[in-house]
Amino acid sequence: MSDINYKEVLLKPIFKGNPVTVLVLGICSSLAVTVQMEGACVMALSVIIVTGLSSFVASILRNTIPNRIRIIVQLVVVSLMVILVDQILKAYAYSVSKTLSVYVGLIITNCIVMGRIEAFALGNKPIPSLLDGLANGAGYGLILVVVAFFREILGSGTLFGMRIIPQSFYDAGYMDNGLIILPPMALILLGIIVWIQRSIQKDLQEK
């Protein structure tokens, strides 16, 4: 455990071991908050901060945590971070916090956060744990942003609320795809991303 390859810790969760597409964690929120880029970016940032800081704090506490109430202590740490993020969003990004509604609070139940604390932070020093948390949050955020990109441009013809598809397209008969706004299409998009990743990375394919 003493030799930690920092590059591996930082880069693996972004692509090769992406928590959403490889471990298939955090699906619920990635379907719910990817209708618009703005919401997806704020959500991604929130999750990065929460996973990073809770892994960091849990790693500092790792030698003092009584084993029997390990999960409860982790949950307390995670909820602390989530509520802090939620409160700050409510104060400084009110409209975004309204669109994200309950999903910020639900970061508590995002398996990525607890998963990384259990799997990494409890066995490693604080700094690698912080990096691991940040990288996993970023891996999740990346997928969120990619899905939101397609959903917003195909579903509303906008990006960050700005019109991208010109009016002349609509005049010529183009229509926004209403279906892509709904969660099932987000799941299909996610499936396509998993498909692309597995066709590049052959070792992920099950025999």
Place this chain on the structure above:
Amino acid sequence: MNTNGNTYTVIYSTILVVLVAAILAFVAMSLQGKQNENVKLETISKLLGAASQADESLTIEGDADVLALYAEKIEDAFYVNGLGEKVGQMNTGKENVKDIQVTTTSDLKKQNDIIKKIEDGQNDLASTLAMPVYVFNINGKDVTVIPCYGAGLWGPIWGYLAINADGKTIDGAVFDHKGETPGLGAKIADAPFCKEFHGKSFNMDGGEVFTVAKASAITEPEHSVDAISGATITSQALGKSINLWAKYYKPYLAGAAAAHQAEATAVSDSTMTCTPADSVKTTAPAEVKVNVEE
């Protein structure tokens, strides 16, 4: 040190929880002011949203300076009780936009609780109500905005109705909700549904003041709006809350309409050469972002 002993576990968890609670309490308290400010701003833009529907030419852009616009358009804001008497005054922010006072949803909830008690038979409480009334002047037209509040399917729903000077015709409506089902109950906040309220009116003669029901069950189309299909409970709850709140606003609205009527008659009798009211305030100042629709 034995980190698995009972004593250690109990002490550890106690310290941790107290510590976390202290941090959260501190953060919540220090951010409270800012958060309340946001809620107030949202309420103001909803009020303006309802009032502005009274005049087609006035639309509010998302990031417009709502405070300045509110201060410009508001004429009077005050509280009335269930008997139609004025019981308090709100600061309209004419001198300083920072002083604007509005009634946010948490205060509406308190009034709703009193209304429920009155409905349960405690009639003497009607005089203790303090329900907000906002009188706007939208391009020369007097528009009274009144709120409504009630329980939806998953959480509270509320809205603001812009009432014409006649005290019963609805000129505009804006609704919002805490967490109704997206695509179904959440549609009450969408513009197409709110548009349906335009031109409808309160039934001031007794019976149901206003209803939201499915098309086949509507008997008085001028006092009803078609419910959202698939969102029966939210629609019914909305109808119920409008009905209930309008019932207690009725004494005030009837009084205000009568006063307005008397005033209008007096004006038309005495000065036949008066200028049309809407030519007084037709142009908005340049610093306020107002869109004129084509």
